[in-house]
Each structure stands twice: as C-alpha cells, then as structure tokens.
Amino acid sequence: MKLLRYPPRALYGDYLRSTAGAFVGFGVLLAVPPGPVVLVIFGSVAALFTIFGLRTVHRHKLRVAVTEDEIACRGATTKVMPWDEIEAMKLRYFGSRRGKRRPRSGGFMQLTLKGGGGAMTFESSLEDFGWLAGRAAAAMRARGLALDPATGSNLIELGIDPAGEDEDREGGEPGKRG
16 A cells, blocks of 8 residues: 655745735735625635635545555545546646746646546645556556547656556556556
C-alpha cells in the first residue's frame, strides 16, 4: 500500500490567498455602509474565498491510499474505488496566461477518476502525482478502455507512455518511462 497526501508546503499559497481574499471581502462589508451592490459584490468575494479556504483545508487533511486492488481517499468522507471498476480517466492541464506561451509552465494538472458510481479528483501538487496517473492509466489499459487524446498527451508530458509499451518491455512501473 502506498499513502499519498498534499504536502503542507504546496498548500501555503492557497491558504494565504484564501485568507487575504476573505479578509478583503469581509473587511469591506464591515467598513462600508451596506447597500445591495456592496453586499452582492463583496459578499460574493468573501463567500468565494471562504469556500476556497475550506477546500484547501480539505486537501490538507486528505489521505490517499493506493493498493494493487483499489484507491481510497479519506478526508471529510471516505471513498473507495476498485481499479477493476474504473470507467473513465481524465488528465487535464490548466495553465496560466503566461504559461500558454511556454507549455507546462505556471500551471497545474488535474486527474479525475470515475467508476463505481463515484468520482475522485486530484491536483498535481499531490505527492507522487505522476505515479498515480501512471497507475490509473494502467488500470484503464487493463480494462481495455481508451484514453481521450488530451489525457494521452498530458500523460506523455508527465513522462508516462499512455499505450504502456515501456511497461511491457522493461517491466517497470505502470506506464512509466525507464
């Protein structure tokens, strides 16, 4: 069994952004006489950054356990997805405006796994994210399920062969280039 989590260092920036945004939103609401426009705009800002902060706390507490048979997430709730029930995998890249000129810089990836009536989503700041993406791609291949072109391309960017040819030849990690 392999245990994965989001390292606290990777979440510090999100904690800072959510605190600053909530402080601005609530600060304006407390400092300015309430009016419909102020309430809508700064109430929305305060709510948005508060939700973002709660999401960051969730990721901080999230633990992911990966075994040969299944993947399990324990946070506010516990989700378990057997690898042989995986139905879909999406690996998406989200880049900053600056990163569009230089691919893969300044952005992050998001892995979504669907199966067994549920879904799990992970961001690339998760420890051993590349390994997890490779393990998910291997589960898709084992079930004979195809990957969409964007997911295949993003796997290649992570150094993972979406077809799994390196795995068969070299006997290494699932889909990992040697």
